[in-house]
Amino acid sequence: MKNYLVFDFGGTSIKYGVLSENGDILKHSSFNTPNSLEALYSEIFKIKNSYDYKFSGVALSCPGAVNTDTGFIAGVSALPYIHGPNIKKELEELLELEVHLENDANCAALAEVWLGEAQFNDDVVFIVLGTGVGGAIVKNKQIHKGKNLQAGEFGIMYFESEKGVPGTWGSVSIGQLTSRVSKKLNRDINGVELFNLVNKNEIISNEVKNWYSDLAKGILSIQYVYDPEKIIIGGGVSADQNIINNIQASVTNLVDKIDSATIYPEIKSCKFNNNSNLIGALYNFLQNC
Numbered sequence: 001m002k003n004y005l006v007f008d009f010g011g012t013s014i015k016y017g018v019l020s021e022n023g024d025i026l027k028h029s030s031f032n033t034p035n036s037l038e039a040l041y042s043e044i045f046k047i048k049n050s051y052d053y054k055f056s057g058v059a060l061s062c063p064g065a066v067n068t069d070t071g072f073i074a075g076v077s078a079l080p081y082i083h084g085p086n087i088k089k090e091l092e093e094l095l096e097l098e099v100h101l102e103n104d105a106n107c108a109a110l111a112e113v114w115l116g117e118a119q120f121n122d123d124v125v126f127i128v129l130g131t132g133v134g135g136a137i138v139k140n141k142q143i144h145k146g147k148n149l150q151a152g153e154f155g156i157m158y159f160e161s162e163k164g165v166p167g168t169w170g171s172v173s174i175g176q177l178t179s180r181v182s183k184k185l186n187r188d189i190n191g192v193e194l195f196n197l198v199n200k201n202e203i204i205s206n207e208v209k210n211w212y213s214d215l216a217k218g219i220l221s222i223q224y225v226y227d228p229e230k231i232i233i234g235g236g237v238s239a240d241q242n243i244i245n246n247i248q249a250s251v252t253n254l255v256d257k258i259d260s261a262t263i264y265p266e267i268k269s270c271k272f273n274n275n276s277n278l279i280g281a282l283y284n285f286l287q288n289c
Helices: 037-050 087-095 104-115 174-185 191-196 202-226 241-257 273-288
Strands: 003-009 013-020 025-032 055-062 099-103 124-129 133-139 142-144 158-160 166-168 230-234 267-269
Touching (some): 003 104, 013 273, 025 273, 037 055, 055 087, 055 273, 124 202, 174 202, 202 230, 202 241
Parallel strands (some): 055 099, 230 267
Antiparallel strands (some): 003 013, 124 133, 133 142, 158 166
């Protein structure tokens, strides 16, 4: 049985694990995101040498426009120092192992395609609702990246909210939602607390009602642009089936209001939640090695 060392780069923490070739997580931990690329490389090197496993390769899940062929990461992210250097080449030289990397939202989608909610589907869309809005488009079980590696960046879609405010669909992110509510309540509130209070506070109730409506509009647009078999929701909210059910109900209600709309998108939550990036990064490695 081959084993792999897998890392998920995030702006706050770096998750990592030892995974078997079957996608089983044998070891799992994390560390605070370093302030420099050199410090990140140093931590990865120490972790690799701290295990007795013989690794067959290293897989990475990274933010930004990842070029899986060249090893460069374009675009912008919460980790500015990963944009520019050839991460793949430099880590292969440091670790003396084959390295493959992929965008984090794409990794989350690949995990579901491989072993999760979409393993019996060919064409799916994956929407990540977190601090921002990300996503991935899967065609014939392969990630569709687009000419500029920007396919699936749903948060940048032009969108006019339920309140008539023009902007982008990034407004439906949990980060934007909690920010709006925090300003109205004049105190900080996180996503977990917000949804726990949704039936107890009128301000929160109204904001969440508008949020579901805005989500439904974007989801229905995506359904008709690509017509996937399923739309899978990732991010922290995916662990709450009640939220997923409400998203489905909002989309269904919207379809019922549009005479020309006949397709009811199938909304599902991702299976692996916070571990999806690790599992998907490994699957990307196995596809490209």
